[in-house]
Amino acid sequence: MxxxxxxxxxxxxxxxxxxxxxxxxxxxxxxxxxxxxxxxxxxxxxxxxxxxxxxxxxxxxxxxxxxxxxxxxxxxxxxxxxxxxxxxxxFDYMNRIVEFNEYDRTVVCQPGVVTKQLQLFAEEKGLYYPVDFASSGSSQIGGNIGTNAGGIKVIRYGMTRNWVAGLKVVTGTGELLELNRDLIKNATGYDLRQLFIGAEGTLGFVVEATMRLERAPKNLTAMVLGTPDFDSIMPVLHAFQGKLDLTAFEFFSDRCLEKILGRGDVPAPFESRTPFYALLEFEALNEDVANEALATFEHCVEQGWVLDGVMSQSQQQLENLWKLREYISETISHWTPYKNDISVTVGQVPAFLKDIDDIVSANYPDFDVLWYGHIGDGNLHLNILKPEALAKEDFFAKCAVVNKWVFEIVEKYNGSISAEHGVGMTKRDYLQYSRSAAEIAYMKAIKAVFDPNGIMNPGKIFA
Amino acid sequence: MxxxxxxxxxxxxxxxxxxxxxxxxxxxxxxxxxxxxxxxxxxxxxxxxxxxxxxxxxxxxxxxxxxxxxxxxxxxxxxxxxxxxxxxxxFDYMNRIVEFNEYDRTVVCQPGVVTKQLQLFAEEKGLYYPVDFASSGSSQIGGNIGTNAGGIKVIRYGMTRNWVAGLKVVTGTGELLELNRDLIKNATGYDLRQLFIGAEGTLGFVVEATMRLERAPKNLTAMVLGTPDFDSIMPVLHAFQGKLDLTAFEFFSDRCLEKILGRGDVPAPFESRTPFYALLEFEALNEDVANEALATFEHCVEQGWVLDGVMSQSQQQLENLWKLREYISETISHWTPYKNDISVTVGQVPAFLKDIDDIVSANYPDFDVLWYGHIGDGNLHLNILKPEALAKEDFFAKCAVVNKWVFEIVEKYNGSISAEHGVGMTKRDYLQYSRSAAEIAYMKAIKAVFDPNGIMNPGKIFA
Missing domain, CATH: 3.30.43.10 (Uridine Diphospho-n-acetylenolpyruvylglucosamine Reductase, domain 2)
Known part of the structure; x- marks a missing residue:
């Protein structure tokens, strides 16, 4: 105090x-x-x-x-x-875009620049800032860097980390460091910039960030494909990834679709209903690409991996298909969901998801388990809706048990207890499921180097 | 001892x-x-x-x-x-490829796997390992990671850092750390993996690395364009980057071309000679792309930025055009060159190069200065050939003076004294031109955390 x-x-x-x-x-x-x-x-x-x-x-x-x-x-x-x-x-008042470098395609931002502001600035320049997620209208660049934000385009563009050309940070001693000088190639010792990305403000505060931009994607086209079961999504991913440069590969269960359709303002992708859906996106640069996508779709149908599907033919249709995925989080928030954001390597996703599904349904058969996420990155969002009959406190007590099962299964599959939301305080006490004791000790020692008095966001990531 | x-x-x-x-x-x-x-x-x-x-x-x-x-x-x-x-x-005997993960497109490598071995393995799987450079037939993955190797495809694919999904390292205390678990998304605190990449073995030794693969590029096509001066290369880069997804953008001076043509085994790109040349490469995925490239070429000619040019029409021609650039280093090695590998942000390259040129030619008019490099990354390779009449010792003494000028100009432009070759011992005493005293102190403190007895490659990067 x-x-x-x-x-x-x-x-x-x-x-x-x-x-x-x-x-x-x-x-x-x-x-x-x-x-x-x-x-x-x-x-x-x-x-x-x-x-x-x-x-x-x-x-x-x-x-x-x-x-x-x-x-x-x-x-x-x-x-x-x-x-x-x-x-x-x-950092609300440090919200200026300071500089644009045309040849380097970089933008120097103060930390309070809102993600959407950077996206629009890029658009004005005929370019593109590709890290995008539901909160881009409010989230700030400094926060994105602190959590190494991911989102819906990671399969093509990677996390925020990939787009940070340089950082100015104030360390826990008040020292100003200018890290990497916005260079593409710089082999002069430890890349300290990388340490501050994803450090949740525990080593220092970002006071300026130089972000890279990309060429704007052309003629983005989405497909939604219905699959008979979860496992079929994997060969579908594999088939499309072998043929196209995907800009997204998402999935959601029919339980999610049901909630979305219940809103009344989003059209169904197609008439039939299937247990799971994949949403994929690519640049239809020309007819060859669109034809390749359709041929791959047909191949997946022949193999029995896909039961029905649709491909967007207009910007409006593209946006409607994306609503099926993007509206989920907000839509289900009315049911006081238990949420968890976890990841494993892509190949392990089916077994991992099944393990969690099995243990939850065996113990709490009345729980409504909703799955969706960024399957192309191995990142699953697990959501459990509170049964109406169950009191809030009882639900949360049961969810605490679920948490432990989930993290134990994460550990078994050598996965991450936090794929993209960070550790903060909510996952601090579970860090050992994803990081070894030695790693945690090294992290603490590094914190002591940059923040000897422990004043920078203490109690976050680790106690 | x-x-x-x-x-x-x-x-x-x-x-x-x-x-x-x-x-x-x-x-x-x-x-x-x-x-x-x-x-x-x-x-x-x-x-x-x-x-x-x-x-x-x-x-x-x-x-x-x-x-x-x-x-x-x-x-x-x-x-x-x-x-x-x-x-x-x-690590010569730790040279096995341990595992391939089809869905993740990852390869688990021991550190002694040779770069070319990984490239060929990827090819067998219908995939591609994109980090490539002259020494790929001998360099090993562990060394690539230690120096964060770059090379000729960085403009599209980035440095080695981008391709490391996970690392197992033995720290300076003998502890084994398994870093990042090969995940795409993992927001669980400091990404220690990044610290070991580019650390030149000073924090610990890589004992296993999981490397990502990419889809193989299709129908790679190269152009060599002759420009009237160095400055014209920049708008050419800009024009092509706005239209195509470049896989490379290199340059070399006519002095370099002269040496290459002197070999007698590489054909000239076209009849005329121009002061500088840009070599660019892209995937000619279809006719539209090739037409776009030609239209951009014509635009550059109209603007006076390009005087002559050629586009490869076959694999053989592609390879021949690349030899113009790739053979330079080996070809000029006969002249006992002074070499320096430096970088600045892309937009600053012309002014930076001119500054160095001016000071060298003003002081040593008999020096034969050859420029080439990865211009799309802001990475220049400066080479000065020993005048025949000058004794070796005298040449090196003069080069030591040049070194200081070069690094002072690097500092002025906020660039890097080592773009991709690392610091090691050769640039250790110049580190302060690219990293602040505070940064160097933090690096040393981090080394002390992972290597308290200072036994891991001491004397490299810093004394």
Whole structure:
């Protein structure tokens, strides 16, 4: 916690009015999209320059005050939650696009630039920023880097990590590091930039990021394919991946489709219903590519892997097919779902999914288990809806048991307990299912190097 | 240095005959492709298993003996040179491809797998390992990872870093870490895998690497374009990059071409000669793409950026065009060249190159300066041939002066003193031109975390 005198001192480090301590602000800026932890920050500070960030970090070191970095607050692991009297450092006012480099196709961003803002800027330049996900309208570049955000185009474009050409960070000692100088090739020792990507603000805060852009995709075309069972999705993925450069390969179960169709505002992909669906996307650069896609579809039907399917013929149809997948998370949020974001290597997905399905249905046959996710990346989103008859507390108590089963199965398959949402506080106590004791010890030692006083987002990733 | 008793103990840790101390072996395994340092190792040890590597590292810790990892010994920065009585750990007998995962398109490799071996294995599977460079017939995967090898396809496929799905490493304490579990998405804290990539064996040794493969490129087609000056290459790059997915964009000067044509075994690209040439490559997936390339070529001619050009019409012609670029290094080696491998952001390349050219020609007008490199990545290879009349020692003395100018200009442009060859010993004393004092201090602190006794390739990257 902080004293009033410390807060007064903090106020001298930033512009007037840029430290807030009213209850509304503490509540708003103290949390992310998770709801397990009650926000309880001491103050919210809004730096406008790198120098102010450095001054705040030095102030925090002097008084041993914990800082929590705050971006769009769309996180799903409570990495940006301030539940213990921390001071929240919001990057809302460091939200400028600083520079565009035409030949390098790079954009220098302040950390508070919203993902969508970067996407639109790229569009204006005839280019493309490919990391995209449901919260892109609110999430900020700094937060994306902190969690190494993934999303729906990873199969083609990779995670946020791939798009960071350079980083300026303020470490836990207040030092400013300029990492990688925005170079493509730079073989001069350890690539410290990589350490800060996905570190959830525990080593330092990003104060500037140079992001790469790509050429815009052309004539994106989607297919939704109905499969008789989950296992069939894998040879479908394999067949299409061998023929086309996929920009996405997603899946969802019929239980998900049912919820989507229940909304009434999204058309069914086709008349029949099948247990599972694959949604794939590619650039139909010319007729050859579209024909290749159709031939592959026919091959999959012949093999019995696909029962029905549709290919988008217009932008409108493309968007409608994507709604089937993208609306799931929001649609099912009414049923107070238990959610988990896990991954294994692609080849192991069917066995992994079956193991989890089996143990949950054997023990809790009344649970409504919904599966969807980024199957091309081995990333599954497990969702369990609360049975109406079950009280909330009882449901969550049972889900805590499910959690443990899930993580044990993750460990068995050598997978990840957090594919793309990060660790934060929600998965901190389960980290050992995905990282060895030696790895965790090394991570802590690295944290001590960059943040000797332990003031940078403490209690996140590990205790 | 080691004592005879220590070497006897070392022998007990590996199979019989797998410790060599004869003069020939010490000479051969003690060096890489650089020639500045005389090899002087104590012994060469050839582990065959991860457990043996761990035992060797524990033995080295116990006796405080320095270890140097050794792969294909094709390095150009003396990172694998043992000049101070170190024990060389050669991975020549850990050279098996362990596993192929069809759905993940990954190959589990021991560190001694030769790059070409992986490329051919990928080909057998109908896939492609895209990191390629002149030494791929000898360089090993472990060494590629240690230097984060780049090469001629980086513009499309990135560096070795992009292709490492997972790593098993033995740290400086002998601990085995399994990093990233070969996952595509894994947001569980610091990505330690990234630290070991490009660390030149100073944090630990790679004992297994899971490498990703890609679909094979189709109908690769190359163009060589002659330009009136260096500056024109940039708008040519920009024009083609806006229209095509380039798989390479290289350049070389007419001075380079002259040396290549002097060999007598490589045909000229076209009749006329121009001061500079761009070599670009793309997948001519269909006629549209080839037409787009030709239209862009015509546009560049109209703009005066290109004076002449040729597009490959066959595999043979493709290979011949590539020889113009790929044979340069070997061809000019007869002239005892001073070499430097440097990079800046792409947009700064013309000004950067001019600055270096100007200072060298003003001071040493008799020097024959040859430029070539991976212009699409901002990576230039500067080569200066020894004037015949100049004695070797005098040439090298003058080159030491050139070195300093070059690095000062690198610093001015915020570039890299080593784009892709690493730091090793040859660039160790110049690291401060590309990395700040704070960064270097953090790197040393990280080394101390993973290698507390300083036995892992000491004296490389930093002193």
């Amino acid at each position: 902080t004293t009033p005198a410390q807060i007064e001192e903090l106020k001298t480090l930033v512009e007037p009015g840029k430290v807030l301590t009213d209850a509304d602000s503490l509540e708003t800026y103290g949390k992310d999209w998770t709801k397990q932890y009650a926000p309880a920050p001491s103050a919210i500070v809004f730096p406008k320059t790198t120098e102010q960030v450095q001054a705040i970090v030095r102030w925090a070191n002097q008084h041993k005050i914990a800082l929590v970095p705050s971006g769009g607050r769309t996180g799903l692991s409570a990495a940006a939650v301030a539940a213990n009297g921390e001071v929240v450092v919001s | 080691t004592t005879p008793a220590q070497i006897e103990e070392l022998k007990t840790l590996v199979e019989p005959g797998k410790v060599l101390t004869d003069a020939d072996s010490l000479e051969t395994y003690g060096k890489d492709w650089t020639k500045q340092y005389a090899p002087a190792p104590s012994a060469i040890v050839f582990p065959k298993t991860t457990e043996q590597v761990q035992a060797i590292v524990r033995w080295a810790n116990q006796h405080k003996i320095a270890l140097v990892p050794s792969g294909g010994r094709t390095g150009l920065s003396a990172a694998a040179v043992a000049a101070n009585g170190e024990v060389v750990v050669s």
